Structure formats: C-alpha cells, structure tokens
Amino acid sequence: MSGAGKVVCVTGGSGYIASWLVKLLLQRGYTVNASVLDLNDPRQTKHLLSLDGAKERLHLFKADLMEDGAFDALIHGCEGVFHTACPVSVSSTEEEVVGPAVEGTLNVLRSCVKFACVKRVVITSSIVTVKCNEKPLSPDMVVDETWFSDPAFFKEMKLWYVVAKTLAEGAAWKFAKDNGIDLVTLHPGLVTGPFLQPTLNLTVQYVLDLVTGVEPSLPPFSEFVDVRDVAHAHIQAFEVPSASGRYLIVGEVKNIYDVLKNLKQHCYPSLSLPEKWESDKPHQVSKMKAEALGVSFIPLGVSLRDTIESLKEKGFLNI
Structure with missing residues (x-):
C-alpha cells in the first residue's frame, strides 16, 4: 500500500469530501490525523471511526479554524496536509464566511511552517475561484486553470462564499510563496x-431538492464532479511528485434537467422533475491537467444515481 508508514492529516475531517478522503487514505495504508469541531458529537465522528483501518490508523483531533495554533498537534509528524475545512453556507454574512475561510487557511499554513516533516500541502478550493x-460564459469558452x-x-453582489474562497486561495498562494511551502490547490x-456523513451538506441538499421538485437555486447547467473523484484527486495531488499549481476537477458541464429526465426514464419512474429549463449550450471546462494527474471521472448519471441511493439509504428520500 502506497501510504504504509506515512502520516498525513485532513482538516475538517467530518465533511463530505474529507470523509471520502479519509476513507481512501486509510485504504491506501496511511495513518491519518483528522480534525473535527467537536469530538463528543457522534455526527462528526461515528462515520469516521467506523471506516476500515480507523481503529488502527485514524486519530481525531479537535481544532477550530479561528484558533491560533489549533492545528499544531494535528500536523506534527505529517508528510502531507490536506486542508478541506471551510464554511460553505451560501447565505451567511461576510463576517461568518470570509474571515474563517481566509484566517483559517492561514492558521493551517502557519502550523505547516513549524514542522519540517511537511512535504506538500493540498488545499480544497472551488471552481468559484x-x-x-x-x-459571461459562452459555449465556445473553455475554462482552465489560468482563469x-x-x-x-x-x-x-454580496456573494460571500465566492469572495471567501477566492480570497482564501489568494492568501494561501502568497503565504506559500513567502514561506517555501509546496502547495497544490484543487478546484472541484x-x-x-x-x-458517508449522517447529515446533509449543501450540494447533496441541492440534489435532494431537485429530485423532490423544490425550486432549484442554481443555473440550469452546472459543472459536476463525483465526490470519489475529488477525494482521489487529492491523493494524486499529494503522491505525484510533479503535481503543482491549480487543478480544475470537473467531470461534466451538463443541463441537469436532461440528466434527471434520463434517470426518471431508466431508474426512478416516480422521480419529480423541475420545470424544463431552456438553456444555451454550456461552456466547457478543461480536463487536461486533471487527467495528466491521473484523475478519471465517474459519469454524472452514475454519480447522481449513487447520490439518490445514498439519500434513500439514510432516510432522506422515499421514491
């Protein structure tokens, strides 16, 4: 196993992407230090502690993004640092999102500088940066990592999530350059x-809203990627020596109505569909860097079907 004998850490370990990252790291033999906000909350810990290999190689730590030095114990002894923790509510105020995103990222990087064992830091950013x-995006445009x-x-426009993620990425790159940190950022x-977690996160809630007929809050088409591909991309970004810079992690740009219609026809006859959305052809997103990193993509139809099955299994959906 590629991670045997190596220690890495994951901030925000109970989250959607982070939980899958912890799972895959344990499968590869890594010892994983993961941070959560509350060690006594089973909603944050139980699903992690039940993972294969967790008993032997998973160590949970309490850490708060805004607390100086809170990540020292987590990062001590680690070769790789995966920073996934970030406030993600799209409706929060500037104070609730921007400060924690920027200062939290810098707090993690300040801890990284203290330990010479850290070889690379991988940060979960977003396509919104x-x-x-x-x-405006048009069908002939190909979005790539130079944007x-x-x-x-x-x-x-008071879209604080976009502001927070963008400023946090900028602050991370400046700090990394000034302090000699080998940094890679991923942009799913x-x-x-x-x-894996027992609670709904923002994007799974979006899928649940769509399949139950709730008015969609996003444009007719979006850039989609499966969580398992995102977690795998994080590991590749750490393990591949030549990995560097920014990576867009997007499988498909699709009109979600067409995908749901296909799912209704082939898998879920009782699926509710939103009103048909008329939209132009979507823009494109480059996969060149991601594929060169060794990332392949699960088709969106498969990913959505698996999301729906997960929602049913955990009792959030009955179709």
Whole structure:
C-alpha cells in the first residue's frame, strides 16, 4: 500500500469530501490525523471511526479554524496536509464566511511552517475561484486553470462564499510563496455522489431538492464532479511528485434537467422533475491537467444515481 508508514492529516475531517478522503487514505495504508469541531458529537465522528483501518490508523483531533495554533498537534509528524475545512453556507454574512475561510487557511499554513516533516500541502478550493467574473460564459469558452475570479465584483453582489474562497486561495498562494511551502490547490465543481456523513451538506441538499421538485437555486447547467473523484484527486495531488499549481476537477458541464429526465426514464419512474429549463449550450471546462494527474471521472448519471441511493439509504428520500 502506497501510504504504509506515512502520516498525513485532513482538516475538517467530518465533511463530505474529507470523509471520502479519509476513507481512501486509510485504504491506501496511511495513518491519518483528522480534525473535527467537536469530538463528543457522534455526527462528526461515528462515520469516521467506523471506516476500515480507523481503529488502527485514524486519530481525531479537535481544532477550530479561528484558533491560533489549533492545528499544531494535528500536523506534527505529517508528510502531507490536506486542508478541506471551510464554511460553505451560501447565505451567511461576510463576517461568518470570509474571515474563517481566509484566517483559517492561514492558521493551517502557519502550523505547516513549524514542522519540517511537511512535504506538500493540498488545499480544497472551488471552481468559484476560477470562473467567477463579469465576463459571461459562452459555449465556445473553455475554462482552465489560468482563469481567476474577481472578488471585488462578487463583493458588490454580496456573494460571500465566492469572495471567501477566492480570497482564501489568494492568501494561501502568497503565504506559500513567502514561506517555501509546496502547495497544490484543487478546484472541484458541484460535488455529487454518495455521502458517508449522517447529515446533509449543501450540494447533496441541492440534489435532494431537485429530485423532490423544490425550486432549484442554481443555473440550469452546472459543472459536476463525483465526490470519489475529488477525494482521489487529492491523493494524486499529494503522491505525484510533479503535481503543482491549480487543478480544475470537473467531470461534466451538463443541463441537469436532461440528466434527471434520463434517470426518471431508466431508474426512478416516480422521480419529480423541475420545470424544463431552456438553456444555451454550456461552456466547457478543461480536463487536461486533471487527467495528466491521473484523475478519471465517474459519469454524472452514475454519480447522481449513487447520490439518490445514498439519500434513500439514510432516510432522506422515499421514491
């Protein structure tokens, strides 16, 4: 196993992406230090402690993004640091999202500098730090890693999640350059797929809303990627020596109505469908860097079907 004898850490370990990352790291033989907000909350810990290999090689730590030095114990002795923790509510205020995202990222990186054992840091960013500016997207456009979002534009619109993720990424790159940290950032689109945690996160809630007929809160088409591919991409970003810079992690840009219609026809006859959305052809997102890293992508139809099965299994959906 590639991770045998190696120690890595995952911040925000109870989250959607992080839980899958912990699972895959344990499968590869790594010893994993993972942070949660409350060690006494079974909703944050039980699903992690039940993973194969957890008893022998998973260590949970309490850590708060805004507490200086809170990640020292987590990172001590680690070769790789995966920073996934971030506030993700799209409706929160500037104070609730921007500060924790930026300062939390810097707190983690300050801890990394203290330990010479850290060889690489992988940060979970978002496609919103890449594609969001005043320039409208058209079908002939191919979004790639050279694109950067404009936080000032979205600050005026009070879209604090976009602002927070963009400013946090910028702060991370500056700190890494100033302090000699080997940093890689990953930029997934809207993440779907089965979930390990007992609670609903934002993107799984979006799928649940769609299949139960709730008014969608996103554009007719979006950039989609399966959570298992995102977790695998994190590991590749750490293990592949040549990995560097930013990576877009997007499987497909699709009109979600068409995908749900296909699922209704072939898998779920009782599935509710939103009103048909008329939309132009979507823009494109480059896969070149991700595929060069060794990332392949689960088809969106499979990912959504697995999301729905997970929602049914955990009692959130009855179809």
